[in-house]
Amino acid sequence: MARFFKQFYLAIILIFMYLPIGALILFSFNESKSMATWTGFSTHWYEQLFHDPIIAEALWVTISVALLSALIATVIGTFAVIGMDSLRKKTKGVVLNLTYVPMVNADIVMGISLLLLFIFLNIPRGYWTMLLAHITFNIPYVIFSVLPKMRQMDRSTYEAALDMGAKPSEAVRKVVFPQIMPGIVTGFILAFTMSFDDFMISFFTTQGTTQNLSIYIYSMARVGINPMINALSAIMFVVVIVLLIVVNVRSTKKPKRTLQREY
Amino acid sequence: MKQALHKNKMNNPFVGSRAFALPYYAWLAIFIIAPLILIVLYAFTRTGSGGVTVLTMENIVNAFSPTYMTVFGRSALYALAATAICLALGYPVAYLLSKMKANRAAIISILFILPMWMNFLLRTYAWRALLDNSGIINQLLMAIGLEPVQFLYTGGAVLFGLVYNFLPFMILPIYSVFQKMDTSYAIAAQDLGANRWQTFWKVTVPLTKSGIISGITMVFMPAMTTFVITRLLGGSHFMMYGDVIEMQFLLMSEWNFGSALAVIMLLLTIIFMWVMRKYDKEGEGAALM
Numbered sequence: 001m002a003r004f005f006k007q008f009y010l011a012i013i014l015i016f017m018y019l020p021i022g023a024l025i026l027f028s029f030n031e032s033k034s035m036a037t038w039t040g041f042s043t044h045w046y047e048q049l050f051h052d053p054i055i056a057e058a059l060w061v062t063i064s065v066a067l068l069s070a071l072i073a074t075v076i077g078t079f080a081v082i083g084m085d086s087l088r089k090k091t092k093g094v095v096l097n098l099t100y101v102p103m104v105n106a107d108i109v110m111g112i113s114l115l116l117l118f119i120f121l122n123i124p125r126g127y128w129t130m131l132l133a134h135i136t137f138n139i140p141y142v143i144f145s146v147l148p149k150m151r152q153m154d155r156s157t158y159e160a161a162l163d164m165g166a167k168p169s170e171a172v173r174k175v176v177f178p179q180i181m182p183g184i185v186t187g188f189i190l191a192f193t194m195s196f197d198d199f200m201i202s203f204f205t206t207q208g209t210t211q212n213l214s215i216y217i218y219s220m221a222r223v224g225i226n227p228m229i230n231a232l233s234a235i236m237f238v239v240v241i242v243l244l245i246v247v248n249v250r251s252t253k254k255p256k257r258t259l260q261r262e263y
Numbered sequence: 264m265k266q267a268l269h270k271n272k273m274n275n276p277f278v279g280s281r282a283f284a285l286p287y288y289a290w291l292a293i294f295i296i297a298p299l300i301l302i303v304l305y306a307f308t309r310t311g312s313g314g315v316t317v318l319t320m321e322n323i324v325n326a327f328s329p330t331y332m333t334v335f336g337r338s339a340l341y342a343l344a345a346t347a348i349c350l351a352l353g354y355p356v357a358y359l360l361s362k363m364k365a366n367r368a369a370i371i372s373i374l375f376i377l378p379m380w381m382n383f384l385l386r387t388y389a390w391r392a393l394l395d396n397s398g399i400i401n402q403l404l405m406a407i408g409l410e411p412v413q414f415l416y417t418g419g420a421v422l423f424g425l426v427y428n429f430l431p432f433m434i435l436p437i438y439s440v441f442q443k444m445d446t447s448y449a450i451a452a453q454d455l456g457a458n459r460w461q462t463f464w465k466v467t468v469p470l471t472k473s474g475i476i477s478g479i480t481m482v483f484m485p486a487m488t489t490f491v492i493t494r495l496l497g498g499s500h501f502m503m504y505g506d507v508i509e510m511q512f513l514l515m516s517e518w519n520f521g522s523a524l525a526v527i528m529l530l531l532t533i534i535f536m537w538v539m540r541k542y543d544k545e546g547e548g549a550a551l552m
Contacts, residue, residue: 006359010371013356016427017378020389023399024381027392035392036399076287083284095284097540098291101299104480104539105532106488108505109525112512113298116522120301136294139287168280197379199491204512217384221495225388233381240380244373 021237028230035227045231052228054216059232061127062196062212069134070191076135077142078184081150082172096143103140110137111204118205126210133205134195141194142187149183299529305522322523331507331524338504341418342487345425346433349482350475352426353433357474358467360434361441372438375431387424387495394420394496416498424496425486432481440474473542480535488528504528 161171199214394414490505511521
């Protein structure tokens with residue numbers, strides 16, 4: 001009985017999470033534009049989707065910014081963790097506190113503060129300011145994913161590598177990196193996800209001159225969202241699920257992978 | 264030379280060189296610290312006659328005027344309610360996940376992250392379609408002979424949207440703390456005669472405090488400052504703090520006053536950070552989301 005109740009509770013919460021997603025996917029196959037009445041099955045939104053230059057552009061902006069910002073943030077963040085390792089506890093505490101700021105700070109405040117910076121530095125708002133902003137909010141996710149792995153790392157292996165004549169740079173590459181790799185991967189995935197879903201900071205740092213999918217959807221929401229966007233989301237959602245299954249099948253073969261445990 | 268370096272490293276159990284972190288420090292200075300200084304500068308200045316910038320308390324005083332304090336109060340109330348509901352719904356989920364077999368828990372915890380891969384605006388928009396007067400939920404209600412309910416453009420819809428969007432941000436940090444928790448304390452408490460209820464409140468909850476605080480922060484701040492969710496589900500008559508800030512910047516071009524409003528949010532953030540760091544010295548809870 002208790003067991004049934006627990007499963008039931010989880011199921012209810014998951015239904016709550018997935019109900020709108022189900023509706024979106026279902027109505028992407030609706031013949032009419034409506035998201036309330038089903039008028040018949042059709043794939044024409046999917047066909048139209050591939051001929052829509054604005055959506056293609058927004059998708060390109062979203063994916064390229066997510067990839068680039070996650071990649072750059074992962075490099076900067078990982079090296080930051082390694083470089084901070086030998087800091088005195090107090091200094092490290094100050095740096096980590098500052099690293100917390102973008103995570104805890106309200107998106108709107110961060111968006112505005114970056115907008116003020118770009119205006120102050122006279123950088124024209126657009127794609128590149130969006131990218132810089134995304135790198136900024138992504139770095140902390142990488143740092144806080146890599147940091148615990150660094151803490152758990154077996155330091156004697158690094159010393160052993162030096163004793164055996166490895167240069168510090170070699171030791172970092174060959175001994176440290178493999179040990180903190182799960183944290184780096186998690187950080188990259190988190191950063192990519194955060195960038196992919198961001199609206200607020202992109203909205204302020206571009207001032208609407210460049211549209212990612214979020215900004216595009218927001219601009220359409222008042223007049224009604226075109227079902228093409230539903231179709232696009234359905235495709236992306238399925239792609240993510242397939243990727244996850246592939247990664248999971250691969251990681252169950254390698255039992256020591258800790259990627260999922262991070263969440 | 265190489266020998267000396269080597270020897271130095273022997274005394275030093277740390278890894279790598281401090282120079283590795285320099286790009287990050289530069290980034291921190293330019294893109295985190297400088298913008299925050301700018302916002303504070305804007306908040307305490309105004310452009311006087313002839314384009315001269317003068318120091319003033321006017322914006323801050325204005326930001327504390329009753330009009331804006333009412334909006335602040337309303338947003339804080341909604342954000343608090345959303346945070347409380349997320350905690351009440353999310354804590355049991357995190358607890359149940361931690362009791363599962365590792366494989367199953369991994370899959371189900373992924374299920375809570377997966378929705379974030381579908382744009383949150385779109386998901387909220389989908390709720391709008393579902394909750395509409397002629398939407399599916401009302402169609403179902405009418406099919407079983409009930410009266411249709413006006414869901415949209417009510418305070419309830421706003422609260423619902425906030426809970427829906429931020430629930431995963433409550434579950435994940437608490438779950439991660441549960442995973443690292445030493446369960447032997449709970450077992451010891453029961454051995455020493457505590458009942459399940461006492462064990463839960465006196466052992467389990469205090470041990471997961473850092474996760475709870477991270478979760479509260481991760482839900483409260485965004486819920487307090489969103490303007491998108493409130494606009495989509497609450498319509499235009501639900502003026503929230505995020506709306507007010509956005510309007511000052513994008514509609515009215517009142518950057519100085521907008522910055523003053525933002526500075527109040529910044530203060531709130533600092534208070535949250537201070538509490539969080541107090542309970543979460545290792546930075547583990549927040550690491551997860």
